[in-house]
Each structure stands twice: as C-alpha cells, then as structure tokens.
Amino acid sequence: MSQEAQVIKKHDVVIRFSGDSGDGMQLTGQQFSDTTALFGNDVATFPDYPAEIRAPQGTVGGVSGFQVHIGDEKITTPGDYADVLIAMNPAALKANLRWAKKGGTIIVDTDAFIDKNLEKAGYEKDPLTDQSLTDYNLIPVKITTLTEEALKDSGLDQKSIVRCKNMFALGMVYWMFDTPTNHTEEFFNYKFAKKPQIAEANKTVLKAGFNYAENVHALASHFKVAPANIVKGKYRSITGNKATAWGLLAAAEKAGLPLFCGSYPITPATDILHELALRRDLGAKTYQAEDEIAGICTAIGASYAGNFAVTTTSGPGLALKSEAAGLAVMAELPLVIVDVQRGGPSTGLPTKTEQSDLMQALYGRNGECPMPVVAASTSGNCFDYAFMAGKIAQEHMTPVILLTDGFLANGAQPWLIPNMDNLPEIKVQRAKAGEAYQPYARDPETLVRKHAVPGTKGCEHRIGGLEKMNITGTISYVPENHQVMTDLREAKVAKIADYIPAQEVYGNENGGEVLVVGWGGTYGHLYSAVKELREEGKDVSLAHFNYINPLPKNTLDILAKYKKIIVCELNLGQFANYLRSKCPGINFYQCNKVAGLPFTVVELKEKISELFNA
Amino acid sequence: MSQHNYTAKDFKSDQQVRWCPGCGDHGIINSVQRAMAELDFPKESWAVISGIGCSSRFPYYMGTYGFHTIHGRAAAIASGAKNANRDLNILQVSGDGDALAIGGNHFIHLIRRNVDITTLLFNNEIYGLTKGQYSPTTKMGTKTKSSPYGTIEIPFNPGELCIGAQGKFFARSIDVNVALTAEVIKAGVLHKGTSIVEVLQNCVIFADGAHAAVTDKEVKEDRQLVLHHGEPMIFGKNKDKGIVLDHGLLKVVEIGKDGITEDDILIHDAHSEDPSIHWMLVHMKAPEFPVALGVIRDVPAKTYDQALDDQIAEVKAISKIRCMNDLLNSGDTWEVK
Numbered sequence: 001m002s003q004e005a006q007v008i009k010k011h012d013v014v015i016r017f018s019g020d021s022g023d024g025m026q027l028t029g030q031q032f033s034d035t036t037a038l039f040g041n042d043v044a045t046f047p048d049y050p051a052e053i054r055a056p057q058g059t060v061g062g063v064s065g066f067q068v069h070i071g072d073e074k075i076t077t078p079g080d081y082a083d084v085l086i087a088m089n090p091a092a093l094k095a096n097l098r099w100a101k102k103g104g105t106i107i108v109d110t111d112a113f114i115d116k117n118l119e120k121a122g123y124e125k126d127p128l129t130d131q132s133l134t135d136y137n138l139i140p141v142k143i144t145t146l147t148e149e150a151l152k153d154s155g156l157d158q159k160s161i162v163r164c165k166n167m168f169a170l171g172m173v174y175w176m177f178d179t180p181t182n183h184t185e186e187f188f189n190y191k192f193a194k195k196p197q198i199a200e201a202n203k204t205v206l207k208a209g210f211n212y213a214e215n216v217h218a219l220a221s222h223f224k225v226a227p228a229n230i231v232k233g234k235y236r237s238i239t240g241n242k243a244t245a246w247g248l249l250a251a252a253e254k255a256g257l258p259l260f261c262g263s264y265p266i267t268p269a270t271d272i273l274h275e276l277a278l279r280r281d282l283g284a285k286t287y288q289a290e291d292e293i294a295g296i297c298t299a300i301g302a303s304y305a306g307n308f309a310v311t312t313t314s315g316p317g318l319a320l321k322s323e324a325a326g327l328a329v330m331a332e333l334p335l336v337i338v339d340v341q342r343g344g345p346s347t348g349l350p351t352k353t354e355q356s357d358l359m360q361a362l363y364g365r366n367g368e369c370p371m372p373v374v375a376a377s378t379s380g381n382c383f384d385y386a387f388m389a390g391k392i393a394q395e396h397m398t399p400v401i402l403l404t405d406g407f408l409a410n411g412a413q414p415w416l417i418p419n420m421d422n423l424p425e426i427k428v429q430r431a432k433a434g435e436a437y438q439p440y441a442r443d444p445e446t447l448v449r450k451h452a453v454p455g456t457k458g459c460e461h462r463i464g465g466l467e468k469m470n471i472t473g474t475i476s477y478v479p480e481n482h483q484v485m486t487d488l489r490e491a492k493v494a495k496i497a498d499y500i501p502a503q504e505v506y507g508n509e510n511g512g513e514v515l516v517v518g519w520g521g522t523y524g525h526l527y528s529a530v531k532e533l534r535e536e537g538k539d540v541s542l543a544h545f546n547y548i549n550p551l552p553k554n555t556l557d558i559l560a561k562y563k564k565i566i567v568c569e570l571n572l573g574q575f576a577n578y579l580r581s582k583c584p585g586i587n588f589y590q591c592n593k594v595a596g597l598p599f600t601v602v603e604l605k606e607k608i609s610e611l612f613n614a
Numbered sequence: 615m616s617q618h619n620y621t622a623k624d625f626k627s628d629q630q631v632r633w634c635p636g637c638g639d640h641g642i643i644n645s646v647q648r649a650m651a652e653l654d655f656p657k658e659s660w661a662v663i664s665g666i667g668c669s670s671r672f673p674y675y676m677g678t679y680g681f682h683t684i685h686g687r688a689a690a691i692a693s694g695a696k697n698a699n700r701d702l703n704i705l706q707v708s709g710d711g712d713a714l715a716i717g718g719n720h721f722i723h724l725i726r727r728n729v730d731i732t733t734l735l736f737n738n739e740i741y742g743l744t745k746g747q748y749s750p751t752t753k754m755g756t757k758t759k760s761s762p763y764g765t766i767e768i769p770f771n772p773g774e775l776c777i778g779a780q781g782k783f784f785a786r787s788i789d790v791n792v793a794l795t796a797e798v799i800k801a802g803v804l805h806k807g808t809s810i811v812e813v814l815q816n817c818v819i820f821a822d823g824a825h826a827a828v829t830d831k832e833v834k835e836d837r838q839l840v841l842h843h844g845e846p847m848i849f850g851k852n853k854d855k856g857i858v859l860d861h862g863l864l865k866v867v868e869i870g871k872d873g874i875t876e877d878d879i880l881i882h883d884a885h886s887e888d889p890s891i892h893w894m895l896v897h898m899k900a901p902e903f904p905v906a907l908g909v910i911r912d913v914p915a916k917t918y919d920q921a922l923d924d925q926i927a928e929v930k931a932i933s934k935i936r937c938m939n940d941l942l943n944s945g946d947t948w949e950v951k
Contacts, residue, residue, distance in 0.1 A: 029656060034946065037948070038948050040950065049765060075883075204719070212927070230950055232950050232951060233948075233949070233950060234943070234947055234948070234949050235947060235948050235949070235950055236942075236945065236947045236948075237946065246938075246941065246942070249938060249941070250938050253937065253938045258698070260694065260697065260698055262690075279935075279941070280926045280929035280930070280933075281929045281930050281935045281936070282927055282935065282936075282937070282938070282941065283926055283930070285697055285698070285922060285926070287693070287694070287697060289689075289690065289723075290723040291719060292718065292721050293687060293690065293691075293720075294687070294690035294719070294720055294723070297683070297684075297687040297690035297691045297694065297720075298690050298691070298693050298694030298697070299694055300683075300691055300694060301663070301681075301690065301691035301692060301694025301695035301696075301698065302694040302695065302697065302698035303694075303698075304661075304681055304694075304695055304698075305661070305694070305695040305696060305698035305699040305702060306699055307698040307699075308696070309698075323684055324684060324687060327683060327684050331681070368843030397834055415948065417942050417943060418942065419939065419942075420937070420938045420939045421939075422940070434774060436909070452679075453699075454658070454659075454660075454661040454679035454695070454699070454702055455658055455679075455699060455701060455702060457656070458656060458658070460657060460658055460660070460677060460678055460679050461679065462627065462673050462674050462676070462679075462680035462681070462682065463680075463681055463682075464673065464674075464680075464681060464682025464683060465666075465682060465683060465684055466682060474629065474674075475629075475674060513850075539792045
C-alpha cells in the first residue's frame with residue numbers, strides 16, 4: 001500500500017452523502033458543494049430527505065441524502081448515479097445502493113454495522129461481508145472510532161464527539177477530490193464563533209479524515225476535476241427557494257412598492273417565507289397567517305392597498321387558496337402566487353418533487369378564471385421567473401402563478417449575481433388623484449385596468465367578487481355584460497403573449513426528426529439527455545417551456561417543424577394534454593414519471609431513443 | 615374642529631340600497647355614515663371591506679373605497695390592507711355567519727394579533743342571503759329551514775369569543791338605536807387595535823324578533839344597560855335598577871330597596887386590563903339580566919401593524935443591506951476570472 005495514489009482526471013463526478021437524518025448529511029453535502037464551486041467547478045445538488053425531522057434512528061425511512069454533481073463543464077443535473085457513495089450506517093447503504101454506479105466507490109462507517117442496526121435496516125446478513133458488494137470499490141472505515149480517537153483529549157462529551165463524525169467522512173472526500181479543507185474550516189469558525197470548542201472539534205475531525213485518507217491509501221484513486229469554463233463574473237451559491245424570494249424582492253424594488261407576503265408554513269415552500277422574513281431591512285412585510293386562505297387573503301388585501309403582494313405555498317395550499325385566487329382574477333388585482341410543487345394528491349409526498357399541479361394552476365378554480373402561469377426551470381432562474389411573475393402581475397393587473405418544485409427549491413447551484421440596473425422596469429398601473437376614474441375602463445392595447453389605491457383622493461369606488469358592469473364597475477347581472485367581461489378577462493391574459501419572449505429551441509431550430517418538449521424543473525435532465533443524444537449523432541432538439549399560460553406566440557410554429565414530438569414531465573401527461581388542447585392536430589408522444597424523483601438522464605435517453613426505432 | 619364639513623350624505627354612494635324594507639341594516643348604515651361624518655377623517659382614507667351575506671353588500675352603498683370580498687375572509691383581507699397602508703381607516707363589515715362560522719378562524723386571529731381595524735358584526739342570528747338557515751349565534755332550539763325540529767347546538771356569544779381571543783375592544787349596540795351605534799363605532803375606530811362592534815340586528819324576513827326580548831318597547835328600558843366608562847351601571851324605566859358585584863358575580867338590585875343606594879352600584883371600568891367583569895357583562899342575558907350595550911371593553915395595547923412598522927425601522931437602522939444590490943452581493947461570493 002505504499003504506492004502513490006492514482007490520480008484520475010474526470011470531466012464530472014457525482015458524490016452522494018447519506019446517513020441518519022440527524023447525522024448532518026445536508027450540511028456535509030452543502031459544504032462539499034460550496035467548496036468545489038469556490039474552486040471553480042460547476043455544481044448541481046439534490047437534497048433527498050424524509051418528511052419526518054427525526055424519523056426512527058437507523059431505519060431506511062429516516063435516511064437523509066445529499067447528492068452533489070461537479071464538473072469541468074456546464075452541469076445541469078445533480079447526476080443520475082453516484083461515483084462515490086458515503087453511507088454512515090446500514091440503513092443509508094440499503095436506501096442508497098441503487099444510486100451507486102457499478103464500479104463506484106462506497107465508503108461506510110463500519111462501526112455502525114452492528115447487529116442492531118443491520119436488523120433495523122432490514123439486512124439479514126452483513127452486506128459488508130456477504131460478497132453482495134463485490135461490484136463496488138468498498139472502503140470500510142471505522143469512522144466513529146477514529147472520530148472518538150481524534151477527539152479523546154477535546155474534553156467534549158461523548159454525544160458531541162460522535163456528532164462530529166460526518167466531518168471525518170467529509171475530510172476523506174476532500175482528500176479524494178484533491179480539495180482543500182480551509183473553506184469548511186472557515187465556515188466552522190463563523191458558525192460556532194461563540195462555541196470555539198465545537199468549532200475546533202469539527203475542524204480537528206475534518207483534518208483527521210483528510211489525513212487518514214492520505215495515509216492509508218485505501219482509496220486507490222483520487223479524482224481531479226478541472227475548473228469549469230463558465231461565464232466570468234461574481235458568483236454565489238443559491239437554492240431555488242432563496243432565488244424565488246430574492247426575485248420577488250427584486251421585482252418589488254423595481255416596481256417601487258413594499259413587498260407584502262401572506263403565507264402559511266408548508267413543505268417545500270417555507271424557505272421562501274424564511275428568506276423574506278429576514279428582509280425587514282428592505283421593508284419586506286411577511287405575515288404568517290392563520291391558514292393558507294388567510295395567506296392569500298392578506299396578500300389580496302395588501303395588493304388592494306397598494307403593496308407588491310405575494311403568497312407562497314405548495315399543492316395542498318394552492319387548493320385551499322383557489323376561491324381567493326378567483327377573487328383576485330375578478331377584482332383584477334396584481335398578486336404572485338408561488339406554488340413549490342411536491343408529490344400529490346392530498347398530503348402526498350411532501351419532501352419529494354413532482355410536476356402534477358399544472359392543471360390545478362391552469363384550471364383549478366370555479367368559473368372561467370384565466371390566470372397566467374410561469375414556471376422556473378433551474379434553481380438559479382427561479383429568481384428570473386419570480387421577477388417576471390411579479391412584472392406580469394403588476395403590468396397586467398392579474399394574479400400570476402409561479403410554479404417551481406421541490407427539486408428546484410432545495411437544489412443549489414453557483415449563480416452569476418445579477419445587477420439590479422440590468423433588470424427590466426416594472427410599470428405599476430395606478431390611477432391619479434382627481435382623475436375621472438372608472439374602475440373597469442381598460443387600456444385598448446393591453447386590456448389592463450388601472451387601480452385606484454384606497455387613499456387616492458376623488459377615486460373612491462367599489463370592487464368585489466360579484467360580476468361588474470364593464471367600465472363603471474357597478475354590480476351587473478346583465479347577461480350580455482357577463483359575456484363581455486368573461487371574454488375581456490380571457491383576452492387580457494391571452495394578450496400577455498405579446499409581452500413575453502419567443503420560445504427557443506436547443507438543437508435544430510429549423511425542425512427535424514424528434515423534438516423533446518418539457519417545462520419547469522426537468523430542464524437540466526432533459527438538456528443533458530438531448531445533448532448526449534446529439535453527441536451520439538441523433539437528430540433531436542429540445543423546446544423547454546417557462547411561459548405556460550399564455551404560451552409563447554411561436555409555439556405552434558415550432559411544434560409543426562418536427563416529425564415526432566415527445567413531452568417529458570413528472571406527472572401523467574398534464575402539459576401534453578394542455579398542448580393537445582392548444583395545438584390541435586399535432587401528435588404528442590409522452591414520457592411520464594411519478595415516483596417523487598427527478599428523471600434520470602439514462603431513462604430519458606432510452607425513452608427518447610425509442611422514437612427513432614418506432 | 616371639523617375640517618371637511620362632511621355630512622352623512624357625503625358617505626352615501628349612488629347605488630340603490632337593496633336590503634329588504636324594514637331590515638335592520640338600514641339603521642346601521644345610517645349610523646356608520648353619521649359616525650364617519652363626525653370623525654372627519656378624509657373620505658378617501660376609508661376602506662370598507664366586507665365578506666359575503668346580506669350585511670356584506672354594505673360597501674356598495676358607501677361613497678368610500680370599498681371591497682366586497684368572499685365568504686368569511688374579510689378579516690384576513692382587511693388585515694392585509696391595514697398592514698400595507700397604515701394610513702387607511704378600515705371598517706370591516708361581517709354578519710354572524712360570515713364572521714363566526716366560515717370566518718371564525720380569521721375572526722379570532724384578527725383579534726389576537728390586534729390589527730388596527732374596526733369590525734362591525736351584524737348579528738341577526740340567521741343566514742339571510744341563503745334564505746333562513748341557523749347560524750352560530752342562533753339560540754338553541756330555534757326552528758329554521760335547516761333546523762325544522764329546532765337547532766341542537768350551543769350558540770356563540772361574540773363578546774365571549776372576543777375576550778377569549780384576548781380582545782382589547784368590544785362594544786354592542788342595537789340596529790334601531792342609530793345614535794348609540796354611531797357612538798360605539800366612533801369609539802371603535804378611535805381605539806388603536808382591533809375593535810369588535812356587535813350590532814344586534816333584526817332580520818324581518820327570516821328571524822323577525824330574534825332580539826325582541828331586548829328591544830320590545832314595553833321591556834326595552836328594563837332589559838338594556840347602556841354602559842359608559844366611569845359611570846354606574848344603572849338602568850330601568852325609572853333608573854332604579856343597577857348591577858352590583860355579589861360574591862364575585864353580577865347581580866341586579868333595586869336602588870332604594872334593602873338599603874341599596876347608588877353608591878353600591880358597580881362603576882363601569884372599560885379600561886380594566888383584567889377582563890373578568892367585562893366577560894360577565896357580555897354574558898348577561900334577558901330576562902334575568904339586562905343586555906349590556908355601549909363600549910364594554912376598551913383597553914390600550916400595541917397593535918400588530920405598529921409592531922411591524924417598528925420592527926422594520928429597527929432592522930433598517932442596524933442592517934447593512936439597504937437595497938437589492940447589497941443583498942445580492944452579501945455573504946459568501948466568489949469571482950470567476
């Protein structure tokens with residue numbers, strides 16, 4: 001074991017950290033991701049954790065995972081399968097072995113592979129000794145013992161010592177990837193500034209893990225991933241939820257209005273509320289309401305009184321908000337409704353990702369109730385689409401639904417920091433004091449009405465959920481008027497198509513054999529699959545949609561150019577059916593998955609390839 | 615000093631009032647318009663926000679800003695509006711079904727948070743707009759269209775709910791007493807924080823006489839105790855009845871009988887933080903007791919909207935982040951060259 005470890009240069013590597021939900025795997029993964037991003041790799045992450053905060057220890061249900069994909073070129077997914085799997089106990093191994101690449105490296109804490117834990121994980125025999133892992137490069141390490149040894153003079157109690165074992169694993173991984181530990185050391189100095197003993201312990205164990213990996217040479221190889229060739233500029237790491245919160249704040253600033261967010265805690269959307277609640281310094285008013293309905297209703301009240309209003313939720317909450325959303329449509333008040341989609345129906349899979357709220361977003365209200373729907377497609381561009389949702393809401397006087405999902409929300413990526421000066425203006429539609437105000441008089445081009453905010457002298461008027469007379473806004477039961485107003489509301493939303501960008505195509509823009517169609521959070525996987533197929537010589541292109549209602553004006557033109565179209569989405573075909581209704585005459589193949597997980601690039605390629613053989 | 619020289623008429627809209635003839639709502643809207651004229655706040659500063667029900671048609675008949683929203687949610691919408699713009703005077707209008715059944719959750723949380731708005735609760739003990747079903751305030755045993763054999767549920771007392779939710783202001787009036795209703799609305803609006811004003815309102819169509827035990831001409835003076843802060847709790851045709859505290863409980867006495875003098879009568883303290891006596895007052899029922907009217911509880915406390923404003927100012931004063939560009943560039947960042 002004395003030879004120098006072999007250095008393997010790779011374009012990209014996937015690492016999956018897994019352990020008990022109390023083992024600190026999210027923090028470990030995040031540290032690795034931040035460090036490699038700082039080094040210049042492009043990165044994508046995928047946290048995979050149970051809904052229970054502390055599920056029964058040692059069970060498969062309580063396993064928390066964090067996958068990191070790093071590369072020397074554009075990384076658009078957290079990767080399908082892991083080159084390196086870290087399993088802190090038998091349950092973690094059991095739950096994650098399916099995500100390990102054959103031939104990949106598996107690091108386990110052998111101290112945790114005792115009878116009791118094996119039984120809890122459902123192993124009849126010890127997988128470390130029963131030859132079931134011969135396809136992998138298994139690295140058994142006494143992580144707990146070595147951690148205890150490293151901290152035997154620290155004066156810490158046993159519980160605090162064992163809590164540092166995740167850093168031993170991280171130290172080993174840092175060595176494997178030839179990555180310095182100093183970023184994480186600084187993190188501990190900052191995080192435990194008031195508990196220097198804890199900071200010291202974590203740093204000691206981190207270095208112990210690093211040195212152990214170097215000394216034992218049990219890790220036959222260590223990987224080298226060169227910095228990625230990415231756009232120059234200032235970067236930060238951002239999750240989808242943080243990007244959403246910041247995009248909303250940016251839109252409020254551009255609109256010159258205070259942000260008001262009425263919200264109720266719900267997984268996986270709550271981090272948006274947390275981020276906004278921090279921003280009292282920017283004048284943001286967050287209001288944790290008594291329920292989902294009060295969340296949207298306070299936001300509608302705030303919009304009525306002139307603030308930049310937002311409500312944030314997930315699928316079950318969107319269902320509760322639907323009546324109030326209809327009021328915002330009827331009253332034609334600006335409002336952004338963020339739905340961070342999760343597995344459904346009902347409570348479903350709160351911590352898992354899905355795209356199954358599309359029909360709810362488009363149609364889930366009583367009456368003819370058109371609402372613009374926008375979807376983000378990367379963690380970072382949650383910022384852009386939150387901003388655009390706010391811009392559309394204010395400029396077109398309408399509630400707008402922004403769809404993200406659990407995958408985007410919790411995933412992180414290095415993000416080129418935008419400059420506010422380069423973001424588009426947001427023009428707020430307001431009546432001025434003393435003008436001859438008619439609540440439902442409209443701009444002939446956009447069909448948008450102006451809002452006279454309470455407090456505006458001379459514009460006193462009444463609005464509400466009852467049908468209103470065109471122009472004057474008095475209550476009207478006149479049959480012809482209801483037709484006119486219904487048509488106007490529909491046309492107003494349809495007109496937004498004039499103000500959004502044209503749909504782009506990756507690949508053969510002029511048409512061809514196969515067009516892959518996607519929307520929202522599946523972008524990274526679809527892009528990777530299409531890119532790899534194109535590299536293999538297949539005539540395949542990708543149209544990935546962010547504007548769902550209205551669709552970009554060139555949608556039909558694009559679709560008509562390809563022989564075969566396959567719509568790939570994490571539901572049973574909601575976007576495909578929507579496109580069928582909007583683009584009759586076009587045949588759509590479908591690729592659907594409802595497993596609470598993102599697509600894998602492998603399965604996408606397989607499914608798309610079938611079209612060439614059909 | 616009046617700046618605007620408003621009259622009640624300035625607060626009427628051009629819309630025809632469509633409540634049934636004889637409906638108690640006519641009296642209440644007169645009280646509101648009178649109170650608004652007397653309060654003299656700029657007309658454009660008023661926003662009347664309602665839910666759904668007969669009473670919730672209210673905004674359409676007002677000349678102020680108005681928002682007729684959805685069933686039960688006016689309290690939440692009004693809370694959002696007030697926190698968005700603290701300069702507004704917000705009158706939230708609700709009925710007993712709207713506020714206490716479908717909107718019960720928002721009602722108690724509005725009170726708990728103490729957002730500075732005034733809720734006008736029209737209590738007619740019936741669902742009128744849906745044509746006569748029992749409500750959360752309908753008296754036990756009442757026969758309605760949805761309880762043909764009599765209700766079998768215990769009604770809410772809005773005053774108890776208000777105090778139970780740590781309410782700081784509760785007043786009660788009767789639709790036909792336009793002057794008293796205007797008086798308590800004014801007190802509610804001037805109170806900083808959530809003020810609940812219950813108006814006993816008569817639905818002539820579906821629950822006519824629901825409050826007859828209190829309002830009938832022959833009995834009303836013996837069945838109504840109009841409270842004023844600092845004044846003794848005296849009532850009755852001949853002003854010879856009063857309320858005393860006896861072994862910790864309220865009791866009706868006759869002045870001049872059994873050696874009782876005016877000095878023995880309880881003095882109303884609306885500002886008492888301790889709600890015990892207020893709770894007993896809202897609980898008084900005919901025929902054993904008169905019904906308490908007027909401002910029953912009026913205790914100062916910090917409002918939610920003020921606290922939110924203060925917190926924003928405090929954080930702004932110490933934070934280094936003053937605009938989005940500051941935020942975007944804060945914390946851990948790195949340069950790719």
